[in-house]
Amino acid sequence: MTFKKLKEISEPHFYSIALDRYFAKKWRSALRKLAALAALISFGLSFDILPLSFGKADGMFFVFIFIYLTLSFVEFFYRSMMNEGLTVRIKEKMIDKNESFDYGLSNILYATDEIDVTRGFFEAKIGLLTFLRLGIPYENCKNFVYSERSPIMASALNFDSDFVNLPQYASTLYDIDKSLQSFLAQNSINKAEFVGTVMWVSRMEESKQCKERFWGRENLGAIPSIGTSWSYGVATDLGKFGVPFEYSVDISLFDSENGYREKEVQILENILQRSSEANAIIIDDDEKVARDIVGRLLKKIKLGTSLPSVEHKNIIELDSNNLIASFKNRSELEAEILKILNQSVLAGNIILYVSDLSGFVSSTKNLGINLPSLLSPFLASDNIQIISSATNSDFHFIIESSPTLLERFERVIPDTIGVEASVSVLLEQVLPIEKQYGVMFSYPAILNLAKSADEFITYGEMPSKALDMLIEIAPWAAERKMEVLKENDVSVFVSEKTGISTGMIKEKEMEKIEHLEELLHKRVVGQDEAVSGIASAIRRSRSGIANPKRPISSFLFIGPTGVGKTEVSKSLAESFFGDEKKMVRFDMSEYSSPEALSQLIGDFAMNRSGLLASKVRDNPYGVLLLDEFEKSAPDVLDLFLQVLDEGVFTDALGRQVNCRNLIIIATSNAGSDMIWETIRSGSNLVKSKDVIINSIIKDKIFRPELLNRFDGIIFFHPLQNNELESVARLGLEKLARRLKEKDIEFVVNQDVVDFLVEKGSDPQFGGRSINRAIQNEIEDLIARKIVSGKAKPGSKIEIKREELQ
């Protein structure tokens, strides 16, 4: 299809658009109302018997009637032309669905001349709205559109299909216009974001247009009828403990057109359609998912598009907590439950929603009631429909152990929702939030929000965590007086919330990452290979090219004790997460027994949560340090095989634990002897790396597949004399700082340093023995001086060689 042909098809719309342009809608409407009023008044004044009557009132009346009727006819014409080709939910004869074409697109076509298609796009209201929703300021757009650029002629536009809507038009325009591409790229917007924004904006405009058609069946049918409940009964007791579902879930925002959860709602509807045992249980760890699905079913019922078995029905949520709390006595509670169920059956138009069925079952069990057998006859009958929800573990624990419930409830297992589907939910919910806080969300910001929530929020499921973030970010943006929330603002918010730097790398941070080696070296002496290996892995992760479905980075540090393995981990926590305390440490030698795995991931039978699971859940962003990794039990090593590969593991209670925002460091002194040998014989450690790794594999300390899972195996060599000297100096400077607080100056001289290096060159303990020597020898000496009064506040201490043994 060509541009010319497209313009021909859109012609009916042009009459409405032209009318709007030359005679704005609000003026038309005001004039029409005025004419009606004037006609009425002049009609009144035309009667001779009235005191205010005057001779020309009759003539005036007919003039105003003429104006009123003309404007009304024009308005009908305007509406009719405008709604040509509109897509409506409930089919109507006056709108030919086969011929749908886009009023938004027609607006653009009308504004477009033959010479510059891109300018036409920008000059239409909908085009301008698109740029606003892309988060590009108006001034920038204007500068681009009216700048020197090679314009795209209308004749260059050719479309593949016979049916072209606004998003397709925008996509073609993007492909052809290179200057538009580079302008959008400057604002970090790609094609998918551009077309997605157009789609969103055009959907919003279309739904506005649909809402204005008050005479359409869609809007007339949504007005609730009277008398539909009269032929059904009243459940008085359910009234006390039941809440109409629409009170707890706002169904007005649900967009029944975007296909979200359509499959689940259909499955649910089909279950409820059955002649008997029409009960469903929605199994998901997030109860909101179940509520969302039930809410969408209710929306369908209210719209009148549901299957006959649920038509005119009310979904009532049973407040089981309140019910149980209201009755202390077993028999009373039992009687009340039966009463509620009987009344629901009698009423005939009730779908009962019981959230957390397993909770209800177990709390009634505590009172000695066997709920499954109480419910059983009702569940089996054809007179009642019950929807309930349960988490995965509760379902396995409680429902599966009760054959009655298992048999009577059909399972609905909702699909896990990815980033893309979450975006459509966010788009549903964002408009009222925008209104509430006076902040406008750009489309790329919403995309980023969904992506960040998926990647960085470790608790909860999608799309709930994205929706939670949407609700949190709006007041945050309002506080900062943002008018438009842009993509990068979301990254800033996520960084503030989680402590992880995301989004565009800022100048200050860029410098930090570029000089990460130097930063690490401030605390770590020597170990150049280790430090540069770590720094480059971090750079990979921060530049966004790392795999988001794995931990940020994972390393196996191999080397003898006291060579700085822990110090590197600490300084990594400090430089990457801003605090050395952002570190969870496990001494894996404690997890070498056969029970180790259940200690770490929990115990299903004892319903106990695991240490690793709970610690990672509490500190989802930071360094996970696994000391003496080689001592872990074999099944613990297998667990880490999965963690390193997928970045998640499932604890004993069936909950997923997200490790994707962790830097995992395992340390081991396996192969230290060989490292010593290598260093002693003067060969290069880097070159002998493979030999040492092979010997570790040969000795069956680590399996090769585990070693391969690490981003890097980093060797720490034993400290040389000059490095030991630096360690000694670092330690002494720390001590000097402490003494300074007591107003005593401690002079670090070569004598002391040499003494410490001598003491510290114990191959067994490395740098650690220097720290011990500082503690045992130097600190002890200074303490004596202070106690004996030789060193007073304001004095200077210098230790001579003779004083040291």
Added chain:
Amino acid sequence: MSDVYENDSFFLAYIKWHYRKGLRELLYVSQNFLWFVIHFFSFELLIKTLFAPWKRLGETYEGGFNLSAFASTFIVNSLMRAVGFFTKILVLFVGAISYIVVLAFSICILVIWILAPVILVGSLVLSVTFFVI
């Protein structure tokens, strides 16, 4: 199939529309409103359940032969049915009147629509006459 306008001027396009698509749409809109009245007053459901007891209220007949219990239940149930019947009839009656009003209104508009040129020109002529006299 929608009408073809072929670059007609606004006025010409309007004239074409008024007696073709415009008229058709007017009929559809009237139909929609009549459908709405039927839907709003739940005609179908109320007629179907005209004799059903009000909100399913009533007593169940006990087994055994107990004339007074039977009679009391019978009276209560009949009363409930009667309440239902009268309320529903009342609503149906209001509904029917609304239907007739909407229908009459639609016919009025239809007449105005068809006679539009006459009415418009007529009102102009009349106003001039009044001003001149």
